[in-house]
Amino acid sequence: MIDFNLTDNDQKILDYVRTEALVARKYARYYDENEAEFPPEALDEAKDYPGVWSLMGERTAEDTSQSVIGMLITMAETWGDYSVRMHKGRGAGLGNAALGAAGTEEQRTKWGGLLLSMAITEPGCGSDPSLVQTTAVLDEETDEWVINGEKIFVTTGCRADGVVIWATLDRSAGRAGIKSFLVEKETPGFQVSHKEKKLGIRADDTATYVFTDCRIPRGNLLGGKEEIPKAGSGGFRGVMKTFNITRPMTAAFGLGMSKAALDFAREQLEQAGVDLSYTSGTQGQSAAAAKFQRLEALQEAAELAVCHAAWLSDQGQSNNLEASISKAKGGSSVREITQGCIELLGPMGISREHLLEKWFRDVRITDIYEGTGQIQNLIIARTILEYDRSQLK
Amino acid sequence: MISFGPTEEQEVVRDAMREFSEQVLRPLAREADEASALPDGVLDQVWELGLTNTQLPEEFGGGGEARSPITNALILEELAFGDPALAIAATHPSVFAFAINDFGTEDQKGAYLPRFCEERFAAASLALIEPSPAFDPFALQTTAEAKEDGFVLTGSKRFVVLGDRAEHFLVLARNVQSAGTGTESLDAFIVAKDAAGLTIGDLELNLGMKGLPTVSLELDKVEVPAEARLGGEAGIDAGRLLAGTRTANSALLVGLARAVREYAIPYAKDRHAFGEAIAQKQAIAFMLSNMQIETHAMRWLTWKAAATLESREEATKAAIFAHRYTAEQGMKLADDGLQVLGGHGFIREHPVEMWYRAARTLSVLEGVAAV
Numbered sequence: 001m002i003d004f005n006l007t008d009n010d011q012k013i014l015d016y017v018r019t020e021a022l023v024a025r026k027y028a029r030y031y032d033e034n035e036a037e038f039p040p041e042a043l044d045e046a047k048d049y050p051g052v053w054s055l056m057g058e059r060t061a062e063d064t065s066q067s068v069i070g071m072l073i074t075m076a077e078t079w080g081d082y083s084v085r086m087h088k089g090r091g092a093g094l095g096n097a098a099l100g101a102a103g104t105e106e107q108r109t110k111w112g113g114l115l116l117s118m119a120i121t122e123p124g125c126g127s128d129p130s131l132v133q134t135t136a137v138l139d140e141e142t143d144e145w146v147i148n149g150e151k152i153f154v155t156t157g158c159r160a161d162g163v164v165i166w167a168t169l170d171r172s173a174g175r176a177g178i179k180s181f182l183v184e185k186e187t188p189g190f191q192v193s194h195k196e197k198k199l200g201i202r203a204d205d206t207a208t209y210v211f212t213d214c215r216i217p218r219g220n221l222l223g224g225k226e227e228i229p230k231a232g233s234g235g236f237r238g239v240m241k242t243f244n245i246t247r248p249m250t251a252a253f254g255l256g257m258s259k260a261a262l263d264f265a266r267e268q269l270e271q272a273g274v275d276l277s278y279t280s281g282t283q284g285q286s287a288a289a290a291k292f293q294r295l296e297a298l299q300e301a302a303e304l305a306v307c308h309a310a311w312l313s314d315q316g317q318s319n320n321l322e323a324s325i326s327k328a329k330g331g332s333s334v335r336e337i338t339q340g341c342i343e344l345l346g347p348m349g350i351s352r353e354h355l356l357e358k359w360f361r362d363v364r365i366t367d368i369y370e371g372t373g374q375i376q377n378l379i380i381a382r383t384i385l386e387y388d389r390s391q392l393k
Numbered sequence: 394m395i396s397f398g399p400t401e402e403q404e405v406v407r408d409a410m411r412e413f414s415e416q417v418l419r420p421l422a423r424e425a426d427e428a429s430a431l432p433d434g435v436l437d438q439v440w441e442l443g444l445t446n447t448q449l450p451e452e453f454g455g456g457g458e459a460r461s462p463i464t465n466a467l468i469l470e471e472l473a474f475g476d477p478a479l480a481i482a483a484t485h486p487s488v489f490a491f492a493i494n495d496f497g498t499e500d501q502k503g504a505y506l507p508r509f510c511e512e513r514f515a516a517a518s519l520a521l522i523e524p525s526p527a528f529d530p531f532a533l534q535t536t537a538e539a540k541e542d543g544f545v546l547t548g549s550k551r552f553v554v555l556g557d558r559a560e561h562f563l564v565l566a567r568n569v570q571s572a573g574t575g576t577e578s579l580d581a582f583i584v585a586k587d588a589a590g591l592t593i594g595d596l597e598l599n600l601g602m603k604g605l606p607t608v609s610l611e612l613d614k615v616e617v618p619a620e621a622r623l624g625g626e627a628g629i630d631a632g633r634l635l636a637g638t639r640t641a642n643s644a645l646l647v648g649l650a651r652a653v654r655e656y657a658i659p660y661a662k663d664r665h666a667f668g669e670a671i672a673q674k675q676a677i678a679f680m681l682s683n684m685q686i687e688t689h690a691m692r693w694l695t696w697k698a699a700a701t702l703e704s705r706e707e708a709t710k711a712a713i714f715a716h717r718y719t720a721e722q723g724m725k726l727a728d729d730g731l732q733v734l735g736g737h738g739f740i741r742e743h744p745v746e747m748w749y750r751a752a753r754t755l756s757v758l759e760g761v762a763a764v
Contacts, residue, residue, distance in 0.1 A: 002403075002463050003396045004700045010394075064395045278710045279632070281529025282717065294721075297694065297714035304693035305686075311397050325686050378675075380682035385662060385672050392673050 004304075009063045013055050014076050020049050020087075021080020025260075025355070028081040031203030032358055036195075038159065039084040039203050051087045065314035067245060071252045071306050078256030079263075082362050083203035093156045094118035094370075095164035095182075097246045102180050102222040111182060117160035118246075119151035119209055127375050129166060130175040134211065136167040138226070143218040145181060147189070147211040153369065157207025158192055161185055164222065165211075173228050180222040189214030200361030247323040247370055248309040251330025254366030255303055258337040261359045262299055265292060265341040268348065288344055295337045302326075302333035321383045328376035331367030338363050397696070403464050410471035413442065418475025425604025426747050429596075431482055432604075439483030440514040444468060445490050453502060454510030460494065462637065462764035466644040466699040469762055470692070473648025474655075477751050478602035480645060481761050485554045488638065488763040489517035489563050492581060495637075496629040500620065505561070505583070518559040519638070520550040520584075520610050521760030530565070530579075530635050530759060535612065537580055537622075539570030544622065546582060546590075546615040554761050556593055556608030561585055563623065564612065565631070565760075579631035581623040590615040601750030636712035637702060641762035643695040643715040646723035646755055650691060653730035653748050654684040661733050671733075680729045687722045694718050699764055720756035727752035 006014065023045050031039050052073060063069070077085060095116025099108055125131035134149025147167055154163065162184040170177040183190055193208040270276060274288050282290055309326040312319035338360040342349035349356050367373045382392050399407065421432045448465075449455025465487075472480035490509040493501055508515045523534050535548025546566055553562065561583055568580040584591060594609035623629050658681055661672035671677045698715040701708040727749045731738035738745045755761075 001396060001400050002398065002696050002700055003394055003704075004697045005394070005704055007394055062394060068395050278713045279531045281527060281531065283527030284529050284532065293713070294717065297718040300697070300714050301690035301694050301718060304697060305690055307395055308397050308689070308693060311395065315398070321685075322689075325689055328682075329686050329690060374679075377679045377682040380685050381672075381675075381678035384658060384681060384685050385678065387673070392675075392678055 007063045017073050017076035024080040024084040027084045035202045041088045043086050046086050049086050067310035067314045068307050071310045074252040075256035078253050079260045082201045098164040114161040117154050117156045117163045119154045119163050119165040121153045132168050134167040144215040147214040149211050151209040154207045156205050158205045177228050182220045183216050244319050244323045247327035248306045250370040251306045251326050254334035254363045257359045257363045258334040261338045261341040295340045298333045302329045305329045324376040324379040328373050331373045334363040334366045407467045410468050414471050414475030418479045422476035429603045436514040445487045446510040453506035462699040462702040465764035469644035470648040473645040474652050477645050477649050478605040482605050486517050488519040491763045496624045498625040516555045516558040517561045518553050518556050519760050520553045520562045520564045522552040524551045533567045535566040537566040537568045543618045546612045548612050550610040552607045557606045580628050583621045588615050601754030632709045636708040637763050638760045639712040639716035640698040641764045643719040646719035647691045650688045650723050650726040653727050657730045657733040684726050691719045724752045724756050
């Protein structure tokens with residue numbers, strides 16, 4: 001049945017997460033201005049907050065499904081702040097999503113408790129991962145993979161216990177040669193080089209990794225399939241499956257912040273006496289009200305696209321197309337919404353006294369990482385046109 | 394629980410409507426637009442599907458199924474995919490009948506609903522829109538003044554669908570009976586076509602959806618009895634009525650947007666320039682992918698509004714989000730679709746110029762369909 005109502009359990013969880021998030025927000029400015037410091041694993045207030053997981057056990061089959069509530073929780077968390085959390089969740093890294101999607105059951109059990117980052121991007125390769133230069137060479141004598149290469153923009157890179165990296169078994173095989181490997185921190189030859197300096201999400205842990213003859217056990221290849229599939233046989237698609245949850249999740253990160261921007265703008269506009277009620281005609285409204293409500297509708301549309309992609313995943317249905325739709329829609333919407341909120345508030349919007357200018361900077365990455373808006377559009381276009389990569393470049 | 398899954402029954406209905414829309418409505422669309430008239434028999438053909446009576450109570454001859462704004466939104470999307478003008482014409486009696494069902498007194502239901510459960514198409518209209526620029530349904534100019542045993546209605550209405558053949562009009566007006574106390578209400582009044590003081594105008598000439606017959610109404614001190622006020626002394630929940638018609642409009646725009654997208658895609662794959670299909674060029678491909686993104690976004694907002702209505706919660710906000718968003722994006726989508734076809738988009742051999750006019754028309758309207 002088509003339904004958009006939250007159950008009491010759903011509501012309880014989200015109310016709790018928002019309460020935590022508001023506390024976390026108090027520290028948002030500090031860690032934005034003090035980029036070299038990491039927010040703590042747990043805030044001082046954390047002793048009074050048991051964490052959202054304490055509530056998850058009460059959920060039943062009547063409640064909103066796992067991935068969908070996960071998206072809503074994510075939005076509620078970043079509504080507080082992108083980087084500062086009451087409790088830094090373990091097992092919430094992008095690499096954990098990759099492990100879940102591509103790992104064998106044994107691998108998922110073995111590493112499920114670690115916080116895993118995901119390293120794909122390299123200095124010379126972003127949107128086109130077929131250009132991955134990091135190599136994995138099998139040393140049959142020791143049953144080890146030898147990894148060499150450099151990875152940049154690694155989210156949660158400093159804090160993670162390990163990383164899922166993309167490396168190629170054979171550069172000449174293009175995308176088909178790329179496999180996912182799990183590398184634990186402290187492995188000799190694995191060096192966390194430095195934290196990146198960024199426009200936004202400054203408190204976030206974004207690292208550069210260098211691998212120099214880094215040896216990992218043979219069993220660390222996710223999924224365990226060592227052979228290189230023939231070009232076009234879909235082997236790479238398995239690797240890309242990771243994105244079916246991380247793309248909507250990435251959009252959700254941004255949408256939590258754009259919601260915060262909208263809430264702040266509403267509060268300020270109403271205080272200034274702007275009528276934002278929904279019962280006046282568009283033409284009779286103030287320009288500010290009309291624009292604000294347009295942005296609100298955009299927020300809602302993008303949130304629903306995220307929930308839809310997650311819902312399909314929970315139903316066990318393919319969601320390649322919908323994951324890209326949610327990412328493209330989320331990425332463009334959060335830009336427009338935060339830019340629009342600053343426009344609505346004018347000079348007040350750019351002051352560092354308020355967090356709006358920070359949300360404006362923080363959300364900008366949404367339309368870039370995990371596949372730019374343009375990449376998502378390419379994927380969507382190829383899907384609906386039934387074109388392959390050679391037909392639509 | 395958040396879910397995007399229609400019930401099995403809804404899927405069956407949706408599939409049936411899709412087939413009907415492709416096989417019956419789409420082939421008649423151009424003819425209706427060129428002739429500015431409804432093709433013979435199309436209203437009866439749709440009527441046989443039972444879209445209006447299925448959700449009316451059994452005691453009045455209806456199908457007795459639960460009123461479902463979600464099911465109706467799914468149906469309207471499919472019908473508008475075939476043709477929005479024909480979809481509106483054929484389902485417009487539902488606007489009247491559902492309003493009587495949802496807000497009417499038992500006497501009003503007994504008096505008006507049985508007609509919509511008969512075999513022949515029963516025309517009836519909602520008279521909402523007014524000629525003023527910047528029309529706002531929450532600030533109507535048409536007034537209802539209380540007098541002994543009834544009301545006096547005065548004002549002008551435009552874009553009254555099926556007004557040329559309706560037996561009754563549901564006229565929305567500002568009830569000023571309590572003027573001075575600050576408690577004016579938005580009310581609906583049942584007015585017979587032959588009421589004294591009511592002038593039904595000639596067919597209006599519109600930009601788009603030309604096959605859809607619409608008229609103007611002039612209400613010059615039309616006297617109606619107290620029983621003509623929908624809902625009796627309790628009146629109606631006008632916000633809910635308007636949320637319903639706005640959600641319906643959104644569903645129609647989703648169907649129209651899908652029609653454009655599904656026409657533009659094969660065209661762009663077929664049309665070659667500079668050695669390849671134009672769809673192979675990102676400038677075109679990205680317009681098409683945007684159409685895919687936006688038809689989804691439009692649909693989810695529409696479903697959310699319909700689901701809010703279905704769970705009987707306050708739906709004004711959800712409906713206005715859906716209404717404004719689908720209006721804006723529906724227009725953009727039709728505009729882009731025409732651009733993809735280039736010169737052919739401008740030629741009346743293809744339906745896209747018709748949809749372009751329809752999108753501009755539909756996106757400024759409300760009160761033409763109900764969920």
